[in-house]
Amino acid sequence: QSVLTQPPSVSGAPGQRVTISCTGSSSNIGAGYDVHWYQQLPGTAPKLLLYAYTNRPSGVTDRFSGSKSGTSASLAITGLQAEDEADYYCQSYDRRVSGSVFGGGTKLTVL
Amino acid sequence: QITLKESGPTLVKPTQTLTLTCTFSGFSLGTRGVGVGWFRQPPGKALEWLALVYWDDDKRYSPSLKTRLTITKDTSRNQVVLSMTNVDPVDTARYYCAHRHAGYSGAGDAFDIWGQGTTVTVSS
Numbered sequence: 001q002s003v004l005t006q007p008p009s010v011s012g013a014p015g016q017r018v019t020i021s022c023t024g025s026s027s028n029i030g031a032g033y034d035v036h037w038y039q040q041l042p043g044t045a046p047k048l049l050l051y052a053y054t055n056r057p058s059g060v061t062d063r064f065s066g067s068k069s070g071t072s073a074s075l076a077i078t079g080l081q082a083e084d085e086a087d088y089y090c091q092s093y094d095r096r097v098s099g100s101v102f103g104g105g106t107k108l109t110v111l
Numbered sequence: 112q113i114t115l116k117e118s119g120p121t122l123v124k125p126t127q128t129l130t131l132t133c134t135f136s137g138f139s140l141g142t143r144g145v146g147v148g149w150f151r152q153p154p155g156k157a158l159e160w161l162a163l164v165y166w167d168d169d170k171r172y173s174p175s176l177k178t179r180l181t182i183t184k185d186t187s188r189n190q191v192v193l194s195m196t197n198v199d200p201v202d203t204a205r206y207y208c209a210h211r212h213a214g215y216s217g218a219g220d221a222f223d224i225w226g227q228g229t230t231v232t233v234s235s
Contacts, residue, residue, distance in 0.1 A: 034221075048224075051215050057212075057214075092219065093220065097173065098171060098174075099160055100219070105158070
């Protein structure tokens with residue numbers, strides 16, 4: 001069981017907006033540690049999508065955005081495209097672990 | 112341009128020690144703020160953080176695996192080595208190394224560049 005909780009799957013039609021939640025606790029998100037999001041296309045390595053909730057690395061489209069609310073974070077994807085079909089992971093720091101923790105991953109299906 | 116590449120055995124027998132090497136370019140582990148982490152992903156499962164070494168040789172380990180892991184850096188050779196003792200079939204996974212995002216100054220770590228990964232199977 002992952003320290004951060006994500007829905008196993010989400011889906012949406014092309015052009016739609018979807019959100020993926022990431023729920024933590026007082027030892028990670030609630031303690032003020034940032035959340036980072038990764039996209040993993042089938043058969044490839046993870047790619048950093050957002051860091052510190054809302055910051056996009058160079059080259060990441062602004063169709064991806066993030067937010068925080070209490071002990072949770074959310075990833076929003078607008079204007080869904082077939083190429084967005086992938087697994088998405090949230091990651092944070094946990095002071096009980098003294099290291100990184102991940103969510104269980106969310107599989108995005110573009111209908 | 113930062114690149115990382117993992118290497119090591121593809122098949123290991125139970126109880127043996129697994130040694131993986133991450134060879135990187137485009138940065139130096141002697142530079143303040145730099146770090147390299149190791150992760151794994153069992154088939155069809157989620158990512159798991161294993162260990163991290165910082166530029167100052169500070170080392171962090173996943174508590175659940177701490178007794179079995181050793182991470183070392185060789186700054187002159189641009190390599191980070193992860194050793195895992197007493198492997199078991201549950202350790203079968205794709206193993207990744209990744210560069211700690213130097214542009215992130217918050218508490219904790221983000222990883223911006225990942226290697227392609229290497230698949231390790233533990234089986235007799």
